[in-house]
Amino acid sequence: xxxxxxxxxxxxxxxxxxxxxxxxxxxxxxxxxxxxxxxxxxxxxxxxxxxxxxxxxxxxxxxxxxxxxxxxxxxxxxxxxxxxxxxxxxxxxxxxxxxxxxxxxxxxxxxxxxxxxxxxxxxxxxxxxxx
Numbered sequence: 001x002x003x004x005x006x007x008x009x010x011x012x013x014x015x016x017x018x019x020x021x022x023x024x025x026x027x028x029x030x031x032x033x034x035x036x037x038x039x040x041x042x043x044x045x046x047x048x049x050x051x052x053x054x055x056x057x058x059x060x061x062x063x064x065x066x067x068x069x070x071x072x073x074x075x076x077x078x079x080x081x082x083x084x085x086x087x088x089x090x091x092x093x094x095x096x097x098x099x100x101x102x103x104x105x106x107x108x109x110x111x112x113x114x115x116x117x118x119x120x121x122x123x124x125x126x127x128x129x130x131x
Contacts, residue, residue: 007082042117050123086111
């Protein structure tokens with residue numbers, strides 16, 4: 001009988017590093033820097049936006065470069081689970097500090113050539129009361 005292997009959960013350090021990467025992508029100075037965003041997103045990146053649209057890496061880089069980002073977004077309820085040795089999906093919520101705009105978010109991070117890059121992201125509108 002073949003024994004089924006379970007993936008080792010992300011360590012506290014790895015979980016903190018992934019959360020820091022997500023927080024980095026929320027910073028206005030990173031979002032408006034095509035080079036910094038390109039470093040964090042893999043070439044195969046796909047996003048299912050909260051608008052219902054699908055975006056690739058180039059579209060996201062251009063979209064972020066053209067938007068005015070603010071620092072009033074807070075990341076909460078961060079969780080990470082390992083799917084494979086080099087693949088970790090994360091889930092969390094973002095909320096504006098002034099208002100009720102809330103999003104459920106999920107990303108998949110993969111180790112590519114020795115560094116973590118996001119290969120997938122999805123944002124879903126939510127309300128703060130849906131906890």
